[in-house]
Amino acid sequence: MPTMTEAARLPELTTDDLSRYARHLILPEVGMEGQRRIKDARVLCVGTGGLGSPLAFYLAAAGIGTLGLVDFDVVDLSNLQRQIIHSTKDIGRKKLDSAEEKLSALNPAINLVKHETMLSSANALAIMKDYDIVADGTDNFPTRYLVNDACVLLGKPNVYGSIFRFEGQASVFATEAGPCYRCLYPEPPPPGLVPSCAEGGVLGILPGLVGVIQATEVIKLILGKGDSLVGRLLLVDALNMRFRELKLRKNPECPVCGTNPSVTELIDYQHFCGIVPETPQEKSVKNGIPQLTVKQLKARRDAGEDIFLLDVREPYEYQIAQIGGTLIPQNDVPNRLGEIPRDREIIVHCRSGARSQRIAEFLKQSGYKDVANVAGGILAWADEIDPSVQKY
């Protein structure tokens, strides 16, 4: 929890503040002292995307004194369906710069700190130590474990939110008495088992809902008022508009926040999540599977070679764009091996090359002798071979 600064040492409110935050000042739960606590607070938002957009907006509106933003990404058209802090004119621009512009326009008085970097074990502790609270709006498992562990090690609360399609989760981790992310999920899923938003899709409004829940929890922690989500997992089902709560317990045997922690410094989270970085020599073969470029695939097809192109995407993706492969969605492959000939070369593709790599490895393990993966998938085909193929 942030240290309760003596009322006398809290920053004073300016005349502008008194007008701007008038609606806060008359709330018994906020008042002058609460608003001064908000002004004193330093909050780090990890990610300025789907969750980060509403999170940062509302924290800036509330008058958070120092708002740190972490992002290294650039605005893309497909972001604008939900990342409302960015505008059409920002496409191609750094998300941090875009976010800074909108947040300063909303509230010029707040101190915005940009951290243009990918959070890693090498920099997380140094970046996070200057803040009181961390709000996690990231999009991948390694970073979630990294943020959690760093928060526990530094003693900073981790206001957590995550989304998938129509469902969201929110909680507050890493407080002294409460559980941490690893108490709930001691191990990450193997890579490829849980689709990202880019592959699973996400309802645009959902991060709006969950991001504001996160902002609410940040403000409550600062004010020390209300019942926070410490020890509770809020589940949001936007499709049916149902909210549920599950009890979370601190695991006494948690390797990070338990009574005998075995994790006392940040680890290699990519490795923890089963992601092995490729070295340059390995680019043409990965886990025993030859990697075909789309140019090579085109050349083979043009030459009339007898290849079997297996498309392991979902039917709705096939409807958006396809390059003439035989569609067997990845999860059906084990049950439909009879449709995949064993006496021909099987070339597997998906959207970007990740699912197809997994299926290619599975086929190899199932005894197929001649299997290759299309590196970069249908996206690479659209980029390099045929721009009329719709990217998504």
Next chain:
Amino acid sequence: MIITIPTPLRVYTGGQQEVDMDAPTVAEALDSLTRAHPELRRHLFTPEAKVRAFVNLYLNDEDVRYLPAKAETPVTARDTLSIIPSIAGGASPAPGRSSGAIVR
């Protein structure tokens, strides 16, 4: 007993969000569930038939692993078993930026 199926796994239950299973314990309910929907098995259980570490099971609002009888806890028709998997979505990376090293 109602078993709630999370979004990522609904494809294996024919799209059903909830499945009604009559069973005396949590363990047997899961067994009945995976017999009725066999493709669920490898997502919920390891090959050694242990519940996968990134899948949480809640009986009503309590985590099953913290219940005294764990998966052998008896259940009634009025209980709800929820399957809660890890999800990580927050903001997605720009398409085409993914390298082989980043989880997709």
